Amino acid sequence: MQEIFEFRIDSDFFHLLPKPNNGRENGIVYVVTLLKDEPNFKEVENLKKVVKEKYDKSFVFGWQIKRKYSKKEIDTATLLQMKIKTMFEPAGEECGTLYDETAACNICGANRKQISPLMLKKGSIPKKDIARTIAGEVVVSEKFAEAFKQRNLKGAELEPVVFAKGTSGYYQLIASSELELTGNTVAGVDPFDFSEGSEGVEFTVSGGYPVKFEKEVYKCPKGHTIGLNLLSEAYVLNSPLINDYDFLASKQKIGVKRGLLRPEPIYFCSQAFRKMVEDEKLSGFEFEIANIE
Amino acid sequence: MKRLISIFILLFLVGNSFAKTADFLGVKEVVATKGGIQYSDDLVRAAQQAYPKLAGKTQLHHITPKYLGGAANGPLVPLDAAYHQQITNAFRQAWPYSQGAIKDPAVLKSVMDKVYKQFPLPPGYGY
Numbered sequence: 001m002q003e004i005f006e007f008r009i010d011s012d013f014f015h016l017l018p019k020p021n022n023g024r025e026n027g028i029v030y031v032v033t034l035l036k037d038e039p040n041f042k043e044v045e046n047l048k049k050v051v052k053e054k055y056d057k058s059f060v061f062g063w064q065i066k067r068k069y070s071k072k073e074i075d076t077a078t079l080l081q082m083k084i085k086t087m088f089e090p091a092g093e094e095c096g097t098l099y100d101e102t103a104a105c106n107i108c109g110a111n112r113k114q115i116s117p118l119m120l121k122k123g124s125i126p127k128k129d130i131a132r133t134i135a136g137e138v139v140v141s142e143k144f145a146e147a148f149k150q151r152n153l154k155g156a157e158l159e160p161v162v163f164a165k166g167t168s169g170y171y172q173l174i175a176s177s178e179l180e181l182t183g184n185t186v187a188g189v190d191p192f193d194f195s196e197g198s199e200g201v202e203f204t205v206s207g208g209y210p211v212k213f214e215k216e217v218y219k220c221p222k223g224h225t226i227g228l229n230l231l232s233e234a235y236v237l238n239s240p241l242i243n244d245y246d247f248l249a250s251k252q253k254i255g256v257k258r259g260l261l262r263p264e265p266i267y268f269c270s271q272a273f274r275k276m277v278e279d280e281k282l283s284g285f286e287f288e289i290a291n292i293e
Numbered sequence: 294m295k296r297l298i299s300i301f302i303l304l305f306l307v308g309n310s311f312a313k314t315a316d317f318l319g320v321k322e323v324v325a326t327k328g329g330i331q332y333s334d335d336l337v338r339a340a341q342q343a344y345p346k347l348a349g350k351t352q353l354h355h356i357t358p359k360y361l362g363g364a365a366n367g368p369l370v371p372l373d374a375a376y377h378q379q380i381t382n383a384f385r386q387a388w389p390y391s392q393g394a395i396k397d398p399a400v401l402k403s404v405m406d407k408v409y410k411q412f413p414l415p416p417g418y419g420y
Contacts, residue, residue: 008386008387008388008389010387010403010407012407026386027382027383027386028383028386028387028407028408028411029386029387052399057403057406058399058400058403058404060400061387061388061396061400061403061404061407062387062388062389062392062394062396063394064389064392064394085391086391087360087390087391089359089360090359090365091359091365093365094365134359134360189396189397190394190396193397195397198397198398198399200398201398201399201401201402203402203405203406205356205405205406205409205414206331206332206409206410206413206414207332207370207409207413207414207415207416207417207418208416209356209368209370209414211356211357211402211405213362213398213401213402216397216398228395228396228397229394229395255395256362256395258362258395259357259359259362259363259364259365259367260359260362260364260365261362261395
């Protein structure tokens, strides 16, 4: 497996990164990809601190980790992490979906209870076989739903998604069973920052508009949410559920309660599920290896 | 070609954010301050040249984008749709929409500072 880190570096500070590098200009940032053992990887970590201390700015804005596997590695994995590539809005909450927030953790905001069908806005769902709202509601196409049923796969509840005027032809995908993540699953703010929370900030943007972010908890003391972002492959406790089901969710969540965002589970699937995606050419999916302990 | 020229004009204006005034190809109204360029009709006109199909339409912009954690009922600013598109593009360059990773508020502050310094918001709204 090869891990590739992509960093989006503020164009004001990109010149600080030693050359040669593969920085590619993209508007207000430069996109740089690095392997962990490259000298510039450590340099990004160092410059992140320097820029913060000296200018109170962020050297890195966005980032992501891409994992590339050999065919053999991915084909022989017992359990896979299923990732959803496409996101959209408005979220269910904005379209009339009801949630019982009293059921949610009062510290991290995880595990609110959906108490109505998922309502979404007509025309907002991307033309993919799977997509998720910014609030983590997962939607699949009719094609996916039919393929899942035809293959007799297990572990998914498929509930119709509703538009303001009638049915949508899409389904909400919900995992019926959960797996426990283990301590080897690493979560954090970014590849260099494992903070368990943040103090709120208040500032003013151009035009004189005040912006306020409240204090946030990324690692819930009750164990519901383990961090802001998943940084490693997922590690789960062995369970008979892994053999019994083709689609599962993690019990512990990743993310934060902020605006419409909520902590979300990691999703897992079987090789039969992956085969369905490939055979049926279903779009919007990515897979990583999940480790069983 | 028109689009290229307008992008060039916009980049020139942004690049001159510390200038007292900008005067390039007849574009004059952008007055720079210590904090960066200010919102002006010229910025909007440049955006409209880049996105002519959106020009003249008004859209409401969430000052803190919802996908970065802004509240659905958070403050909104009416913007010309072409200018709104440029702000949206800048946010997504800094932070791709579907990337998934969520940043802490300190980084969000830097991103918002950067975007709104290049594409300032008109004052006096925020409802």
